[in-house]
Amino acid sequence: MMRRTTLLTGCTALALALGATACGGGPVTPAGGGDKALAGQTVTVAGVWTGSEQKNFQKVLDAFSAKTGAKTQFVSTGDNVSTVVGSKIEGGNAPDVVMVPQVGVLQQFAQKGWLQPLSTTARQTIGADFASVWKNYGSVDGTLYGLYFKAAHKSTVWYSPDALAQAGVEPPKTYDEMLKAGRTVSDSGLAAFAVAGQDGWTLTDWFENIYLSQAGPEKYDALAAHKLKWTDASVVKALTTLGKLFKDKQLIAGGQKEALNTDFPGSVEKVFGPEPKAGMVYEGDFVAGVAHDQFGRTIGQDANFFAFPAVDGGSAPVVSGGDAAVVLKDGKNAKAGMKLLEYLATPEAAAVWAKAGGFLSPNKKLDLASYGDDVTRATAKSLVAAGDSVRFDMSDQAPAAFGGTKGAGEWKLLQDFLGDPSDPKATADRLEAAAAKAYQG
DSSP: OTTTTTTOTTTTTHHHHHHHOOOOOBBBOOOOTTTTTTOOOOEEESOOHHHHHHHHHHHHHHHHHHOOOOEEEEEEEESSSHHHHHHHHTTOOOOOOEEOOOHHHHHHHTTTBBOOOOOOHHHHHHHSSSOOHHHHTTEEEEOOOOEEEEEEEOEEEEHHHOOOHHTTTTOSHHHHHHHHHHHHHHTSSSSEEOOTTTTHHHHHHHHHHHHHHHHOHHHHHHHHHHHHHOOOHHEEEHHHHHHHTTOOOBBBBBBBOOOOOOOOOHHHHHHHSOOOOOEEEOOOTTTTHHHTTOOOOOOOOTTTEEOOBOOOOOOOOOOOEEEEEEEEEEEETHHHEEEEEEEHTTTHHHHHHHHHHHOOOOTTTSSSGGGSSSHHHHHHHHHHTTTOOOOEHHHHHHHHHHSSOTTTTHHHHHHHHHHOOOOOOHHHHHHHHHHHHHHHH
């Protein structure tokens, strides 16, 4: 299973999406002499990152080495972090730190008793420099275990400035304005949207943005925890709103059938590739990496974004994802692992990867000048400015059987809804049946 909050972020997004192999993660010798506090110690870090993400995170680890004298070793787990880390713990070879890509996995680790509560230093830094929502997502039963080091901004609609200029439309401020602008773009010769219906996770992201804006953060939280049923009127309303887009053949490149055969990289290509088929594509900040690296687009000039617009008078949504650093109790060097986590909590650490690109930090103290381009600065500013109104990707909070399995659960049912959006209530009924089964399991 490919998790979009991690594997599709950064400059080799398309290559990673197509299955690029992982780089090796051997020990790195620290800069600096033996007078450093952690000289002679090795911190092992496990995470899903490969390719450019692993390379850029290694720059952060190297900076930690230079500062403390510790050596570091990164182990790429692939997508199934839970299984890999569990087997390493059972084999007596637990890493010291794990970069966890989903809230649900962090909660699972804590419930199994694998995690060490964060140190006083880390807690104080997080309390001062991060919106409390990030502290909440890193906590289980009131105990803080996780530091959100890397975030994704998943409320961005990417567009071709030429396409919108040719149609004579400005970036919209409301959902209805967006559909109206899309029809104008379509009248000018391009379809409005490329929709990646082959990847069910993109459809969950569409739903989540509409639901957060239309129903509000309290209901979003309740639905994410399955304290609110998917048969609730607010869900039916959000599906109806999403259905306005899905059923309008003027708005979707190639119509519903082609959308169901378009994966995420393909949807970006339809807007920013050599033969454009659409003017806009909705997805997270990681669209920029594909547009730039694979199709040579200059971000901010011939590829840009507007914020996912407000729905029915609600607030504009900010849906996020992210990777949290946690310290395992069974790591051979958990004390040094906690020192690494304390370092990752600082703006100094975030600035290393921000400079390298393909990265957003929820740390309020990180200077926006650390980012390499204006568009990334704008997405980072939007993420931080949203404060406690940020909500973590709902499907990433759900059991994998419902929110994260190809061909099943929410992914499959929203694909079915894209194919036939005529009965939102029936879709809500099916979503509730799948959710009830998964949350009980």
